[in-house]
Amino acid sequence: MSLIIIWFAFMLDWLIGDPPNWPHPIRWIGNSISWMEKWLRSLGEKPQWLYIAGGILWLVVVGGSYAVTQGLLFSLFHWHWLLGSAVELWLALTVLAGKCLKDCALDVMKPLKQGDLGQSRIMLSYIVGRDTSQLEAPQITRATVETVAENSVDGVFAPLMYLFIGGVPLAMAYKAVNTLDSMVGYKNNRYRELGFVSAKMDDLFNLIPARLGWLLLTFAAWALNFNWRNALHIGWRDRYQHKSPNSAWSEATVAGALGIRLGGPNRYFGEMVDKPWIGDHHRDIEPQDIVHTNKMMFVASCAALVIFTLCSWIIH
Template structure:
């Protein structure tokens, strides 16, 4: 019950408050550790495919070990002083890991900016996607925002929830390190093709179960919201394996089916056109309202996943 309550309270705090602006966040420390580690390891290891692969693997192990050990040691020390002090600290750590409110705010920001002008919409969505946004039309901006919300239902909410309930804040922060490593070095580019290989593959591994749980909850959430859950299931079963990532297509396909729109498709990255699979059917063009519907769908899936994961934990505990 101790850990379940900490996770529930952390989720509630994120729902109500999000990430307080201006306050330091532990992800910043993880990011700095990754940057410093990369600079050091690139100097030490040879600039060959084998050398860069080994350096990237060592960076992954080091960052993940530190991200687990620091909250583990801190919580153990605080619990030794007072159990309630430890509980308060673990609740705070859980709060910092969840990103449901941040995803909802991002969707609202893009929708509001696009309502003012296309240029503002492009600038807003550029804060959340890696693709080139300078030549996007309104439809592409909307699709990018919906895809971001759908894909990050796994990374920002469901996966952290699973790992928090499995191993508390230390395991939750280990997952956050895995996710941050992938977002910083896990690219298919000249610089990171070998150095980021371990980070990209481990992120795929850590998200295998959470991504599928998130997709199932999106499908169930669609029914709760009056969206087409049957079509969400149909498209999910047909399109989920089309993405190059074993996980991203799970939630994108479910969301596309629920909204009766087509997501994905070709995009431009760093000035180069990249062929990408499409999810769903172009039953209708996307609209600004689809961003809000995607956020509502993400929220419903988050609540369902939380209820399911907490129920499973309590059943196994008792």
Template structure:
């Protein structure tokens, strides 16, 4: 452990999760969010490292530069967070606790995901389809201008389900292993993947290292998320645990990501709906693997059901952490 005992880290990770439930990403923030700063750093390095179109650009050379981008971003994110935490601890131990809790909470986004999804749900419930299309366009990369209610629901459910790993379970796992510095390193890796980890002409080589490293970091948390989603489905109205487990076994491997298919297939199976299908990106049609069994039509209430499942996963984690704190384990 870098700065704290394991018991202290468990307690502070629990506090950070509760803080995210209560506050999330505050609208009154005066300083840029850490993820925004990481994004600016990535953009700066990309301009310097990504070979210009039409210039000398071999696969090996471009991949090597992408490795440099990944390594530099992870080192800076971890080092800067470690330095901030070290200074806070040096000033006062309780300041160190507060800083650690706050920065861990900034890597988690339970409340933020709920708010983003509800921003889509509310206009759907009010019959304002154009507004729902606009807001779902904020959280997905596909074209949303012609989506009907069922497709808007699918896009929102897929986004929330996938991000149960990226924005809930993974950052909490790495916070437990290495406090705020390791949680921030994970968030940097995830931001790299979201910015340059695409399999298109521009990024397929340059973003290769970022995408692969994000896959590695999410491998175990994704499988933990699958198990927690099955447990959550057993206690969530409108969801079923056995189909969730069967859906993971049947469909998760069909997803192009080794990790994202697990939460998406679990949610699809639990709710008795089908996820995946045809997406349009900048006029190009893309067929995504279909997950789950279409036992019924998708409906806007599936958004709220998925939000409840996301919260259920976070409650399982919080309960485990609370037991560790109460019984002073390990």
């Protein structure tokens, strides 16, 4: 895959993001997951079968995403290189979500700063799984900072890395892995068996990107004159203060850089979940921390782009 296309896709992502009226392959992947889940469940609901069905679901969706993308690009490039390049650029753009993540966070922050907790809770409910109906301003802010920090890995760092490793087909396969986890990778009664493979494979695919995120966000803290030493320290100390083996790396790094505390008890689907705290409480969290986290994500993303490009030149 051309480095020029990756750079253009990266710049376009931060300039225009994902216009809501444009077709988006991730939505198609989501629709295919929903259809396959219904079909597989129609064949049986026994736990033993659901474990197997979850493996079939993962193989078909991830393998299919890779194969369809590869086949489409091969056909288009065979027809005309310009058409192939245009579609490759568009697909590369759709796997990156930096501006979308930033804009969603700001949509929560704007009514929050105006004192409109109701609207802020509504906007937050679009991007988190927890119950937002009773959250106060500090809790809303904390949830938003956590979302940006955690999703900077699977929304930017990881797809960018897979673009460099295997081009658009591998990056699209990664987004299928990520979408499967977000739709079926839950440890509840409905998805414990069916989502087992999807959850474990998402952990595997994000293993390296999450740890890179720790270093990239620490660099961003240094570049933005935040507390980078504390970011490095807390990022390592609290890296496993989360049920996911990957999520706390970036959250802890941001918490350390800003001197705030993230995590803690939250309500999910009507039940209180006692999650551990991440970071140290040097000061109270405030809405401006959402802006700080967005800036850290952007600087870290730019650093990732440059580092991956240099690695690509050295390898080739």
